[in-house]
Amino acid sequence: MNGPHDLGGRAGFGSIAPEADEPIFHAEWEKRALGLTLCCGALGYWGIDESRHARESLHPHDYYGSSYYEIWVKGLERLLIRHGEVHPDELSKGHMNTPGHATAKRLDPQDVPAVLARGGPADRPATTKPAFQIGTKVRTQKTLPAGHSRLPNYARDKQGTIIALPGHHVFPDTNAKGVGEAPQWLYTVEFDARDLWGDAAEPGTSVTIDAWESYLDAT
């Protein structure tokens, strides 16, 4: 989906304005939002792909009007409702009506260092050989899928060159829907800026993306 999150090349957002001596968090609630998101991830209902899709599925008005951690909180509430752990009535009233289900998976404080140190690797054993090699020229898919995709809109139907093979990774498009990891070969594809932006391209610049095999066709 070409949702509000798919920002590459869009105009109108203004200057970047980095903040001097920026604090790690700008409010106490941001800390709790980060921690809640990670703790709820440990319950095992969803992975990173489904959580990204929950955030990018916010209405554009809501997405652009929300800060980063606001988007996280809104996405988290949706996920908890979808998976039956929280009812909207509970959120509106601010207290629980029924106990939780996945309480056995509650993240214990003493397990936090190990869980963060382990992370969530996305590589999976390969059962096929990669279709493309470094140096292969490829064209990205034109079709815009209805659900989650990690092919940015600015890089659709564009010709590029494979410059690296990072591995064989979980396919977000299926994993976000909960219909399987369906791992594929992943490729780093470089595009000359002129092939992306035409005459608007800055000289001597290029852009790379990491693209799954089914996003690509040989040219």
Place this chain on the structure above:
Amino acid sequence: MHDHPHDHDNNLDPMTARVRALETILTDKGLVDPKAIDAIVDTYETKIGPRNGAKVIAKAWTNPDYADWLAKDATAAIADLGFTGRQGEHMQAVFNTPDQHNVVVCTLCSCYPWSVLGLPPVWYKSPPYRSRVVLEPRAVLAEFGLTLPETTKIRVWDSTAEVRYLVIPMRPEGTENMDESALVDLVTRDAMIGTGLPQVAS
């Protein structure tokens, strides 16, 4: 702050009230332990930040074998310094040269190498940077005060998968006599994103 059952009073700003309500509900349901949140926050406030990445850079500057390892298998080379885990599971080091500058973005969300840089700054996560740096990297870098020669190509790495990119800046001139620990202090966060350069030796 976690022992009261519910505080939805109108003296709280909307997000504080919303997140506090959510934490209360999830705690009461037995799904979240607030002390686990405290531990997560403490990790990213005090243990994991750009100092980790700076140690990787300084080692690469002073140890050619390490730099080679970093180029070939960044995940393993970085793990060797103790930096592993969430949002650093699959690392790729990209080396700046006089001919090639590297800069990192995530146009689709805010992917960032937490294990070596900590949590991303607001500008990295916000629409202006994410929309513009792929289209006009030279103009964006100029806004950061970094103007590169036209002979230096710029490659923008859009982190669209779970690979996380760490820019390895060039070692500043005049640092030949500095040891690894002194060099760590020269490496800025922005130099490892590609929107800045290391500080010059004082």
